[in-house]
Every structure is written in structure tokens, then in C-alpha cells.
Amino acid sequence: MLDVIVVGAGFAGVYALYKFRRLGFSVRAFEAGGDVGGTWYWNRYPGCRCDIESIYYSYQFDDDLQQDWEWTERYASQPEILSYIRHVADRFDLRRDIRFNTRVTAATFEEAADQAPSHWMVTTDDGQTHRARFCIMASGVLSTPNLPDIPGRDTFAGATYHTGQWPHEQVDFSGLKVAVIGTGSSGIQCIPLIAAQAGHVSVFQRTPNYAVPASNRPLETDELNDVKSRYGEIRAASKKGFTALPFKPAGRSALAVSEQERDDVYERWWGDFGLAFQGAFADLLFDAQANRTASDFVRRKIRELVDDEELAELLTPDFPLGCKRMCVDTDYYPTYNRDNVTLVDISRDPIDGIVPEGIRVGETVHAVDAIVFATGYDAITGALLAMDLRGRNGLLLREKWTDGPRVYLGLATHGFPNLFMVNGPGSPSVLINMVTGVEQHVDWIADCLVHMRERGLDAIEAEAQHEDAWAVHNDEVAQRSIRGDCASWYTGANIPGKPGGFLPYVGGFPAYVERCDQVVENGYAGFALRSFRSPVLCGDA
Structure with missing residues (x-):
């Protein structure tokens, strides 16, 4: 059994693989595409380039990487960004733990039993299953194309x-x-x-x-x-x-x-x-x-x-x-x-x-x-809901989110222990520099897993009342902003039948990071942590 399975090998998945491996976790990533890159692998249309300046849209976890890489344009084109993330994968020897051309179709949470810890059973499109204690969804916020259903x-x-x-x-x-x-x-x-x-x-x-x-x-x-x-x-x-x-x-x-x-x-x-x-x-x-x-x-x-x-x-x-x-x-x-x-x-x-x-x-x-x-994406939730994700007692994520997503801090959702999302709904995600947001999310998750490892803890799960409170807060902040004043893909309005509500967090990166840090300082407040050796809840201590 692996410690961690990462779904996706874009900027989030590549950094997650690097981070967890460095911390001594056994980890494997699955990527539907034929190489690393995520959105920069799939989007190759004429003129495709980032709308964040290249010197900012880059990793900061390794200073030698920052010093060595030479950006050629103020706004990097898709080929240059793809070359960059390929360089990162090669530089840190990450490809050996990535299964390319392999799409995750389903993941099911299995409770602890017979002295075996709780874990996720992950199924890929080649029919194989893989087990890991933790599942990290780095599946991308703009990775599910929206092809309009036009007659004919x-x-x-x-x-x-x-x-x-x-x-x-x-x-x-x-x-x-x-x-x-x-x-x-x-x-x-x-x-x-x-x-x-x-x-x-x-x-x-x-x-x-x-x-x-x-x-x-x-x-x-x-x-x-x-x-x-x-x-x-x-x-x-x-x-x-x-x-x-x-x-x-x-x-x-x-x-x-x-x-x-x-x-x-x-x-x-x-x-x-x-x-x-x-x-x-x-x-x-x-x-x-x-x-x-x-x-x-x-x-x-x-x-x-x-x-x-x-x-x-x-x-x-x-x-x-x-x-x-x-x-x-x-x-x-x-x-x-x-x-x-x-x-x-x-x-x-x-x-x-x-x-x-x-x-x-x-x-x-x-x-x-x-x-x-050029009709965009089923943004933020599309890739998650395209998979058959089943949590505790067979709860289907698609059913839980029928009226819209509920995610504590954009990181985890109640009923799905040991499953984390990078740039999930309720996080700043698409409203900030995504690469900086990715590193903050992955670092937070990695620190959490180290915390659990050091204390012999088996499972972590967002508590329902806290994810509900975060959703209310997210909506309130959005309504105070101009961004909440019209229908857009931020609200899912571009997808027929998609529940309304503002998906990313509008309160800004510093306020979001402060809240995430406070949760940790207060003993992972809002999360229930368990050991399979003991049923005692230890999350709010």
C-alpha cells in the first residue's frame, strides 16, 4: 500500500510528488495526458500563453531552480511553460513515479479493518486498482472542457x-x-x-x-x-x-x-x-x-x-x-x-x-x-465530479454536491476522510497566482500528513459544521465583492444545470493563508483526526 496517490501531474501534481517524496512518503501520481503539464499540456491553441508574468508564474520551493531557469518573455507562451514544467520533472527525477496516459476513473474510501489502516482504493481506466492511505486531488480547475450541446x-x-x-x-x-x-x-x-x-x-x-x-x-x-x-x-x-x-x-x-x-x-x-x-x-x-x-x-x-x-x-x-x-x-x-x-x-x-x-x-x-x-471549461469542480468518488459508507461526491460543493477551506470535504483537494472550491485558486496557491496548499497538506505520521494517526476528516460555516463565509465575502454581481464560470453559470454559488474564495490570499494557519495552530480545528487503534477523536484538542 502506498502512503499517497496524487491525481494529476500539472503544476500541483508535480509539486505534490516532489514534496511528499522529500518527506519520506511513498507516492505515485496518475496523469491522463502523455506528459507533465496539466492545462499547459492540453491547451496548445494559437496564441496560448499565461496571463500572469512568467517571473511570478513559477515555483519558489527551490532557489537553484529559480536562478537557473531563463524565461524569454514577459508572458510565457504555452510551449515555454510546458518546457519549464518538463524541466522540473526531469531535474528532480519525478517521472519514475508518474503513470502517464492513465486516467483515474474512480476512488473509494475503505474503513480500517483487521489491523489495516483506512485507505483509498483508486481505479484507473486500464482497469487496475491501487491502494493508498491518502488521496490528493490535483486534477486541475480548468481541465474539463465544456463542449456546448448544440443541435447538429x-x-x-x-x-x-x-x-x-x-x-x-x-x-x-x-x-x-x-x-x-x-x-x-x-x-x-x-x-x-x-x-x-x-x-x-x-x-x-x-x-x-x-x-x-x-x-x-x-x-x-x-x-x-x-x-x-x-x-x-x-x-x-x-x-x-x-x-x-x-x-x-x-x-x-x-x-x-x-x-x-x-x-x-x-x-x-x-x-x-x-x-x-x-x-x-x-x-x-x-x-x-x-x-x-x-x-x-x-x-x-x-x-x-x-x-x-x-x-x-x-x-x-x-x-x-x-x-x-x-x-x-x-x-x-x-x-x-x-x-x-x-x-x-x-x-x-x-x-x-x-x-x-x-x-x-x-x-x-x-x-x-x-x-x-473557445467555450471554456466546467471549472473548479468539473474534474472532481467526472470521477466516481465515494467516501464513507459509499457516499458519492456527485450526490453530496447536488446543491453545490461544500469544502472546508477548499481542502477537504466531510464524509471523505484522507482525501485532499488542491485548489478546491472555496480556496482562492483561479483568483490568485495559481503556482503560489498550489505551493501553499501542498505545503499545508504535507505538514498535516507529517503531523499525523508523528502521532500515529490514521484518518483526518473535515467536520460538517465547519465546512458549512466556510461555505457561508465564502458566499458572504463574494456578495461584498463586484465579482458576485454577475453570472460567470466563477459561479458555474456556463454549465447548464450546474448549481449556483461563487466557487473560489474572494477574500484574498493573505486572509486565506492566515485562516489556514490558525486552523493548524488550534490543533487542526474543524477536522476530526483518528487512529484506527483507538476510536477517540483527537482533532479539536
């Missing part, structure tokens, strides 16, 4: 692609008529590059999105050397940052300065700060009036960048900035000035179906040679 989808005569399942070989759109459905992050990244190659691109947009310029550029050697000399300082500042990034707002309130001062700040942050633009002032995500000043600034930018006034209005969001995931782009809005790009507004007249020739909207068939579904 399978009748289309041309090629279809999903940005989250892009072919490994290069796709050539030269001279083709291409439809792109969706204008979220992946759509905004791929549309300019597809338009530069294709004969014509028809973009089907239901909801316009805010995008700020990446201002991407090569990283100079002197700049990299300066960062490396200050990495300790940068990482410390990041841990104090609301989004686990080392940015401080220009002021506490957008309403406390003159209009000219405010616009000067927005202009500077628009050009230099990328995704951090939404934090230019501390109250932009919490005060509607303050947010309106930033939203209006970006709306003006869109109207300046798009030549056709009517088209500019269709591309201009009417919801608050930050309510949905903001995007970082390269030449997205100017792409609509091209003669070979057409925007199809499906907000009022939705797609009726797909036919062999193309996409039908009302009485019009938009004839195309290829369709790109």
Missing part, C-alpha cells in the same frame, strides 16, 4: 477543435473560413492569430469581455538578473499581495483622487500591468461607483481601438470590470478592423444549430470550413 454538432462536415483539447500537431487555417465560438480568454488569445492566417473568421459572441493589453516583450538579461537577485524579496511581497502577486494599489480608493489623477493611473496600469489593472485602486472590486470609473475607462479604450462604432458597441461589456474573468490580449480589439473578420452577435439571436455547411443562426447559415470551440 456532430453533423458538421469540416474539422472541429476545442481550445482545451487542441491537437499536438500544427493546425493550418490558411485560406479557410473559420468560425470561433466564444470570446473568453482562449478566444481572445486565438482569434488574432487565426485571423492573420485564415481566409475569413466569423466570431460568434454571446457576451463581450474586458481585455487589457499584455504589452508582451522579450525579457532582457539585465532584467532577469535583477529579478533573480531579488527573488526572495519578490516572493515575500507576493505572499502579502491580495492575488499572491507583488503589486500594491496606486491608492485606497478610485474616488479619493481627481478624475485627471485617476485617468493617469489607469493609463499607466493599462499599458504596464496587465491583469493587475483591476487592482489599480484597492476598492475597484468592492465598490460599484469606484468600479464604474475603471469600467468606463476600458470601454473608452475599446471604442478607440475599434474603427466601426456599431461594432465597438457590440464588443463593449455592460457589466462591471472584474465581475467575469478579465482577459489579457495582444491585438484583440484591432483584429475586428480587419476585412476578413466578422462578429456575429448571438446575445439576442442564439445559435440554432450546426449543419454540414456551417452554423445556423435564425434563417442564416454561416458557411465555414472549420469550427473552433
